[in-house]
Amino acid sequence: MSKSPRSGAPKARNAQSRKGGSRKDSSPKRNFSAKRDGRDGRDHYENRGNRKDGASGVRPNRRDQSTRSAPAPVAVEPIVREHKPTSATFTSPVSVLPVMVEMNGWDDYALLDMGHGQKLERYGKYTVIRPEAQAMGAPRLPESEWKSADAIFTGDIEEEGPGRWKFATQVDEIWQMKYGPATFNGQFMSFRHVGVFPEQAAHWDWVGQQIKKADRPLKILNLFGYTGLASLLPAALGAHVTHVDASKKAIGWARENQELSGLEDKPIRWICDDAMKFVEREVRRGNTYDGIILDPPKYGRGPNGEVWDFFESVPHMLACVRKLLSPNAQFLLMSSYAIRASFLSSHELMRECLDGLPGTIESGELAIRELNGPRLLSTSLFSRWSAPDNNKTEGA
Ligand SMILES: C[S@@+](CC[C@H](N)C(=O)[O-])C[C@H]1O[C@@H](n2cnc3c(N)ncnc32)[C@H](O)[C@@H]1O
16 A cells, blocks of 8 residues: 655755756655664764753764863773673574575665675665675676666765765655565665665565464564564564664654555554663563564664663673563574674674574574676674474463
8 A cells, every 4th residue: 555755845856966857756855854864873863962961962073172171081980791601502592604695676676786885776766876885896787877876875985974865866755665565665864774774675574484484473572673664564464563763753754654554453562762771671571572673773872862882782682682582482683784793793692692492593694686696795794593493382
């Protein structure tokens, strides 16, 4: 089911780098004011004014700093971790690695080409060029294909950099795409994203397989859920989903996607909260889930300025998540864009946390296969645990 885009003053984005007037269709267009999206939790820089300690969170401008006197020394709290030697030999779950998971694209997404630090992709009706550090080779397609892209994100080589979109012609602020039963809005966001991480489709399918394998209505927790696809697709298969994200904007977008998909009647709890605080609270409440998905950023902020730092936070997060797995849990999936980690480190951490469980842990890289081409683009790491095949009894 496809509904019209959000209401609001319909205007067009400026054509900036190419003549040729309006292409595509005549659907509503709006002036675009790029806002930070949440892929790496960066939208939370905007929220830092809410921090309870009163700190603005805005990164200091070096020039300003040079005119001020040196700041007073601040006592740095050491990070104290409980030192608990593990005696376990980790004989279970069974380990499978490395696993290379390929996402081959679908009707509304294709990796058309890559090279020279950029990728050429199609998101529904738009072709876009975005920076891509992993695209180290040379492009395959002729330059004319790249020149006919609708939008290019430039000036942001480092992910933290202040890049921006340039549009070759008038484009819609919001357009729709589909994946299976889900219809969702695309939008050109700052920090190069468009509201969907297409490589995740391989994980959505895997979660779908787990739901089918369990053959019972699973209770699923989706942490760092962003625009909701990893919540909507399980819900469409009969799961009861709790979706947690720190960004109100992302939750609003996810709810719009739910409506667009005609899945309003599906049981999804939308929770705007810090993921860590939420799981800690759930542990105290004794709640459990049959499946847990977490796709944390490298760095992010909770709604009240809570800091998420992948390397600092993920061990405690996984320890809590372990306690949240129901006695008859079906799966746990963690993907990671923190590329300084290796899938092996992620695997070993997962093994340590899930020690004693039956089933299998697989770890590896998630990659996108280019359309009509032989190459794979590495996007992220993952570790995923699944219960043995006979795990069907509810509430065991
Ligand atoms: C990597 S994206 C998740 C992508 C999503 N799984 C998908 O495939 O569409 C990161 C998300 O984490 C959220 N986030 C960042 N820090 C957070 C925190 N401390 N607690 C909860 N969510 C957080 C951001 O708002 C953003 O939506």
